[in-house]
Amino acid sequence: MVVLTHRPDEHAVWRTRAPFTQIVLPRLSDQDVVAMVRSVAGGPPPPALERLLLDKAEGSPFHAEEITRSLIEEGYLVPNGGAPRLTHPIEEIRIPGTVQEVIAARLDRLGAQAKRVVQVAAVLGRQFSGQQLAQVLVRRDVTGIHCEHMRVCGLRRVAIPYVTPGAVGPPHD
Numbered sequence: 001m002v003v004l005t006h007r008p009d010e011h012a013v014w015r016t017r018a019p020f021t022q023i024v025l026p027r028l029s030d031q032d033v034v035a036m037v038r039s040v041a042g043g044p045p046p047p048a049l050e051r052l053l054l055d056k057a058e059g060s061p062f063h064a065e066e067i068t069r070s071l072i073e074e075g076y077l078v079p080n081g082g083a084p085r086l087t088h089p090i091e092e093i094r095i096p097g098t099v100q101e102v103i104a105a106r107l108d109r110l111g112a113q114a115k116r117v118v119q120v121a122a123v124l125g126r127q128f129s130g131q132q133l134a135q136v137l138v139r140r141d142v143t144g145i146h147c148e149h150m151r152v153c154g155l156r157r158v159a160i161p162y163v164t165p166g167a168v169g170p171p172h173d
Contacts, residue, residue, distance in 0.1 A: 026059075027058065027059020027060065028057075028059045028060070028061050028064070029059075030054055032061075033053075033054050033057050033059060033061070033064045034050060034054060036061055036064045036065060036068075037050060037053050037054070037057075037064055037068050038050075040064075040065055040068040040069060040072075041068055041072065041077060041079075041084045042079045042082065042084055043079075043080075043081075043082040043083050043084050044083065044084070045068075045077060045084045045086075046084075046085070046086055046090070048090050049071075049077070049086060049090055049093075052090065052095055053067055053068060053095070056095050056096075056097065060099075062099060063098075063099050063102075066099055066102040066103070067095060067096060067102055069102075070096060070102045070105060070106060071093070071095075072084075073106065073109070074105075074109075075087055076088055076093050116137070117133070117137065120133060120136050120137055121133055123136075124136065
C-alpha cells in the first residue's frame, strides 16, 4: 500500500494512470478553527481579530495555529489573564495570507547565524543528523545553539523538522 497526499487544487498525473482510493479530508469547521486559535492564544482574542483569523485560516488547522503563533511572537497579541489583548489597532496588523508568509516572517526574525543554519539544513533535505549539519557548517557550536533557538521559536518543527544533535527521526512535540 502507498499513501500519498496532495492539495485538493492540484491534479496529480498519477491519478489518471493508477487505481486508487481517495479520502478527502474536509476543512475544519469555523467552530474548530476558533477553538484552535483560542487554545494557542491562551483564551479568546478580541472578536474582530478572531473573525479575521478565521477568514485567513480557511479551515486549515496548520494555518490557524501558525498565524496565531506569529501574532504572539511579533507582540501583536499578548496574554492577559485568559483574555489575550491586541497591542496595536487591528488595522495596523498585517496578517500573513499564506503559511509560507508566516514561515518567511519567522525566518526573517532569526539572526544571521541561525538563518545560515536553516539555509544549510534546507539544502541537506528533509532528514539528516545534527552531526551532518555540523560538518557542513564546520562550527559545531553554531549548530547546537541555533538548532535549540529554532526549536524554541517553533522553526525546528516547521522548517527543519528532523534536525537533532544525534540520530534523527520525526519530532514528537
